[in-house]
Amino acid sequence: MYENPRLLLDSSNPPEPGHITWRSPSNIALIKYWGKYGVQMPRNPSISLTLAASCTDTMLEYEFLEAADDGEIDLSFYFHGEENEAFKTKTLAFLESLLPVFPFLKQLKLTIQTGNSFPHSAGIASSASGMSALALCLCSLEDALFGTLKDPADYDRKASYIARLGSGSACRSIFSYAAVWGETPAVPGSSNEFAVPFGDELHEIFKNFHDDILIVSQEEKAVSSRDGHALMDGNPYAEARYAQARQRFDVLLEALRSGDLATFGKIVEDEAMTLHALMMCSNPSYTLLRPNTLSIIEKVRDYRTTTGHPVYFTLDAGPNVHLLYPGDIIHEVRAFIEDELKEYCEDGYIQQDWVGEGPEEI
Numbered sequence: 034m035y036e037n038p039r040l041l042l043d044s045s046n047p048p049e050p051g052h053i054t055w056r057s058p059s060n061i062a063l064i065k066y067w068g069k070y071g072v073q074m075p076r077n078p079s080i081s082l083t084l085a086a087s088c089t090d091t092m093l094e095y096e097f098l099e100a101a102d103d104g105e106i107d108l109s110f111y112f113h114g115e116e117n118e119a120f121k122t123k124t125l126a127f128l129e130s131l132l133p134v135f136p137f138l139k140q141l142k143l144t145i146q147t148g149n150s151f152p153h154s155a156g157i158a159s160s161a162s163g164m165s166a167l168a169l170c171l172c173s174l175e176d177a178l179f180g181t182l183k184d185p186a187d188y189d190r191k192a193s194y195i196a197r198l199g200s201g202s203a204c205r206s207i208f209s210y211a212a213v214w215g216e217t218p219a220v221p222g223s224s225n226e227f228a229v230p231f232g233d234e235l236h237e238i239f240k241n242f243h244d245d246i247l248i249v250s251q252e253e254k255a256v257s258s259r260d261g262h263a264l265m266d267g268n269p270y271a272e273a274r275y276a277q278a279r280q281r282f283d284v285l286l287e288a289l290r291s292g293d294l295a296t297f298g299k300i301v302e303d304e305a306m307t308l309h310a311l312m313m314c315s316n317p318s319y320t321l322l323r324p325n326t327l328s329i330i331e332k333v334r335d336y337r338t339t340t341g342h343p344v345y346f347t348l349d350a351g352p353n354v355h356l357l358y359p360g361d362i363i364h365e366v367r368a369f370i371e372d373e374l375k376e377y378c379e380d381g382y383i384q385q386d387w388v389g390e391g392p393e394e395i
């Protein structure tokens with residue numbers, strides 16, 4: 034879609050060395066992307082809230098290579114200030130795959146310095162923030178060198194497209210407040226190739242939502258998201274699941290527009306349980322939920338029944354619980370977490386987050 038062999042630098046007029054830095058957040062899916070086909074295409078539309086505190090900062094430094102050869106991309110890679118071979122290898126493979134889109138990458142000496150705002154071991158997925166930050170750096174680099182992405186909507190679309198190729202869910206992190214990824218008649222302009230903004234349509238109450246992430250386990254997951262998606266191909270419930278996701282998507286969209294918290298909460302919790310049920314009935318079956326995950330879920334349901342407060346949970350592909358609630362009850366909910374939930378968290382660790390305005394260039 035974005036292949037462009039003309040994006041090559043003229044060696045008789047080389048660019049000055051420079052650097053670009055983006056801070057990009059994670060996002061939490063309300064309708065889950067689980068199952069894909071082709072090159073990172075989703076089987077159903079998904080929608081997420083963009084977070085604020087869980088983010089990745091990425092600096093991309095570039096310098097024209099005098100003797101540009103056609104070989105490999107010249108990359109140095111630092112994670113939290115230290116060279117990281119594993120991340121470098123992964124990033125290099127990703128950049129190589131992007132050469133038809135950004136052919137100028139092999140004419141530059143590149144250095145990437147990156148780091149997360151949360152501890153690497155916290156069990157918080159960093160692929161959405163990391164891949165979106167990198168995609169934004171690459172699009173800003175293209176624009177700095179060629180002036181080709183001046184229109185903000187074009188820029189965001191390309192950044193979302195590139196982020197998607199790195200990690201599906203990352204394409205939704207480009208936009209403020211909320212984003213939709215996956216073609217659906219419910220959202221004009223929606224696409225399987227990139228996410229589109231949904232912030233303008235979101236009811237005010239959701240722009241002031243919190244997501245406190247209760248870290249049940251910091252261990253690396255036994256089954257990666259990539260492998261989990263692949264297992265959907267043989268899952269006997271897959272087609273029913275994709276149909277259900279579409280139905281829930283349409284109902285949730287209305288609740289997000291109107292501020293209907295009860296409908297929002299019901300669908301979001303059902304999505305979390307469905308995601309993990311799909312893992313449990315994959316072949317081979319696996320479980321990412323931990324006993325403490327279930328204890329927290331029961332406590333949240335009890336708390337809602339006794340207090341009537343609109344506090345809901347969701348899960349991503351891991352044991353940690355995302356607690357979603359409107360900002361006006363923050364004091365009550367924080368007291369509840371402290372008194373009743375913290376004991377289920379590993380080392381009492383909670384990553385406090387909230388709905389945010391999306392990535393920023395820094």
Ligand code: DP6
Nearest residue numbers: 062065066200201202258259349350
């Ligand atoms: C459960 O985006 O991490 O968080 O495309 O293989 O990188 P890849 O998968 P990834 O999957 C995220 C799955 C999820 C749901 C969601 O974010 O929609």
